[in-house]
Amino acid sequence: MDISARLKTIVNLIDKCESIADIGTDHGYVPLDVIKNNICNNAIASDINKGPVEKARINVSMEGMKDKIECRLGPGLTTLKVGEVQGVVIAGMGGNLIRDIILQGYDVFKNLDFAILQPTQNPEVLRKFIFEKGLEIIKEDLCIDEGIYYEIMKVKCQEFKNPIEKNEIYYEISEYLVKTKHPIMKQYICDKIKRYKLINDKIRDTTESALRRKKDIEFKINKLEGIKECL
Template sequence: MKLSERLEVIANLVDKNTILADIGTDHGYIPVYLLKNKKIKYAVAADINRGPLENAKKEVLLNNLEDKVDLRLGSGLSVLKKGEVDEVIIAGMGGVLISKILEESFEVAKSLKKIILQPMQASDELRKYLYSEKFEIIDEVLVKEDFRIYEIIVVNYGGKKHKIEDDIYYEIGKKLVEKNDPLLLEFIDKKINEYEKIIKKIEGKEGQKIESRIGECKYKIEKLKELKGNVC
């Protein structure tokens, strides 16, 4: 079984011999892959929609893993009891939705040894939530698939509020900078390009909100260029 680059990087962040829950499992590719490679002991594969869960069931049956996977229909971490699993993957959702999932089952989230998060957008909002709610970001990884660079954020509940020294680290994870991720400079350039496109799209229009948005984008471009200069 071959995973996509994104899913493979996520799977490789799971610790060996763990009990895993994959939230929003879709086809169940990650749990099946990890079980087939004897990396994990057991998996809960959950999805809020019945269709994807049926797809996951087919994949589980195809690989004769019925005794190793518990398929659950439900929303977020509500399908889990506290202490039931060691690690959780929440991938392929927006950063705001991921924050909501953690908040709605906060006691379950706090009990986990590791949570692997892969936001599709609004990673800055997710980091703000994590820092404010005393989660510790223990690792971050970038992975390129086709023309897109994805952010993967690995956290656990540390119980200590972290003060971020520069708000640019909401935009670009500090761990990525500390470890000088191989895709970091390309990722920063993509961010700069995105903000330049926003300015170009709305420039010339009038209104306080427009002016505020342009100012915000220019500020972020300046901070991103400053960060890039420090990394180079």
């Protein structure tokens, strides 16, 4: 079973371990792939909705993996017991929702070795939350899947530090990917600049809030332009 570029990038960040859980499972594709490639011995495919769980069950059964992959129905990390898995994947949802899932299941989260997080939007919200919690992003990756950019973060859950202060622009984009000069980081930043310019051009109001919004966007554009030149 072939998986998408997005899911493959996620799988490539998963440490070899006994067991992982895929929260918000995508038809059980990630659990199936990690078992087939001997990355994990067991896996849990979990989702808040019945549809994805049933699809995962069908795929797991078809692949003859029922003894290796358990499918569970429930919200976020509530389907897991503390210490039951070494890592989790929380992918394919907004940064705000991923943050909330972590907070609501923090007893489970803080006992994990690692978490792979892939926000579909608002990555800045998630990064800010991670740094303010004193958590460490140990690795990041970036891919394009069907014309869409996806940022993937690998977080170390157990080593808590004091809140980490970052330049605001590094909530917006990955400092790790800038420093390591990721091969598609420059075009990703160019795409962000283009979208910010389009948004800025559409702001016609002269209200205080509109002018403040324009100033904020222009600040981000200038910062991104500077970073782009270093790549």
